[in-house]
Amino acid sequence: MRIIIYTLKRLLLLIPILLGISIITFAITHIIPGDPLYILLSPYAKEDDIQNARVELGLDKPLYVQYGIYLNDLVHGDLGYAYRTRKPVLDDIKQRFPATFELTTLSLFLAVIVGVPLGVQAAVHRDTWFDHLVRIVSVGGVSIPIFWTGVVLIYILYYKLKIAPPPMGRMGIMDTPPDTITGMYIMDSILTKNWVALKVSLKYIALPAITLSFAMLAPIMRITRNSMLEVLNSNFVRTARSLGLSKRTVIYNDALRNALLPVVTSIGQILGWSLGGEVLVEVVFSWPGLGYYAVNSILNTDYAPVQGFVLLTAMIYVLVNLAVDLLYTVIDPRITY
């Protein structure tokens, strides 16, 4: 019961945050220096046409009225119109979301299955060469720009060793994508039992996913190590050991479970951080997801898609953080709200 009330409370608190987000995304197009109409219309537009367009788009009204209109559109699922693709922004986003979702989840999965065990081992073998190696890798992971990692991987694996496909999106021109069910190529290939498509899509996603997961790996390893160190020094671990349980059992059954809480907490933040990295990886690999879409729209001075993209990522980020907070109680029964 308490958890339901807490959830409701958190959802209510979300409203001012979402309003704040919408104010900022609204401001993106309204603090642009110069008149947005000059971007939309041809430089030869007559004064009359400019006036007509201004009235038509509602740009002659005061700012708060324009914000009201914007908010009303948002509530009705209207994110504006993308002039570059000649489609509503929402349709474009729907079409590209699966590619981004697929890449992010796969990278996060990779980062967790590699990062957590490495962090645990580093804590167990504290101050040995292994611990130092993990530390170097994790400092390196946050220091090396993600777009540079991508570039170097492309050079080594595609140009030199020729084992990776070119960085040209989700599939080659000659490959047929699987029938669309979820829009995620890996899922769709499995669901339609299209093994050829599965192989190709795995090949194409491998490099971007490794690049992105390398950046996520560092914080996960580091947090796992630090929280594991704290837990390993605690009384219940010593008790478990003195009761004769093997080191392995104690580490993986007792200690790790207690050490995971900060790791789960940080996943929300890591995701927020990686949403930025995602944009860069998508640009490097021409991955046709949301970030690539947003950047291409920026380069073509088409701002409605950027607005929609920023709004959507902020909302996802807020919701993921809420979900992580709620997940606490499930993982750690000691926490009650």
Add this chain to the structure above:
Amino acid sequence: MDQVYPLKRPSIWHVIKVFMRRYDFEIYLLRRNPVTLLGLGIIVLVTLIAIFAPILAPYDPLALTSADRLMGPSAVHWMGTDDYGRDILSRVIYATRLDMVIATSAVSMAMFIGVILGAVAGFFGGIIGEVIMRILDVIQAFPAFILAMALAVSLGSGKMTIIYVVAFIMVPIFARLMRSEILSARGRGYIEAAHCMGASEMEIIFKQLIPNCITPILVQFALSMSYAILDAAALSFIGLGIRPPEAEWGSMVNAGVGYITSGQLWLSVFPGLVMAIAILGFNLLADGMRDVLDPKLRS
């Protein structure tokens, strides 16, 4: 007769020495930690490169030599030349200057604004504090880089845009840190003593609280420098920050991306490598400083 000791004005060196003595133990710990010293060394080196860029650069970073297009690294051009025949080493050196200026200005600005906001929010609390914290909440509701992108779009490209944008997304970090420090320091005896001596609230904030809470802020400064460099370069990489032909790490990497699949690695790899080393320096320093300041993590 009693000896009379004239009250001498202390020399500046004495003041510095006394000030540094507060950090004696920390300095001792730093000296024991070679990795942190490495970080410090990298930062000093990068700063020197940034300051002396015009002397160090062997060529004009903007000079086009079409005969020397896309030459690999050699004795003449250590890092090779780009698609316009410009010397990459010279461009990397000038980029170091530009990026360091951007990062330092942005983080200083964020620290200045953040510290004041955080101090006010922490000291006064109440409605002012609540309003400040809720605004920071909204800023932090965005993934930082995405917000930076959005702001850069609306402000237009350029050096000042990057500085403002990167500063803006970093203000909440400093403000929150400062606020929590102030909250824990507010009840201490020395604040009460200052009150009793008739210090005004502003005097207490600026003369007592901020100086006493500044150490974690300094660690955050080093850490934020690394993020600032990354964000600034990333903005230029996607075409939002510094526009070509001006040399900037991120835009240089971007300019070379198209040549990777044909094997001309040096266009991208050197700017990125130098950038990574600079970021590494700040991360190592921040890491070491954190270990020094947080006794729980000390081995």
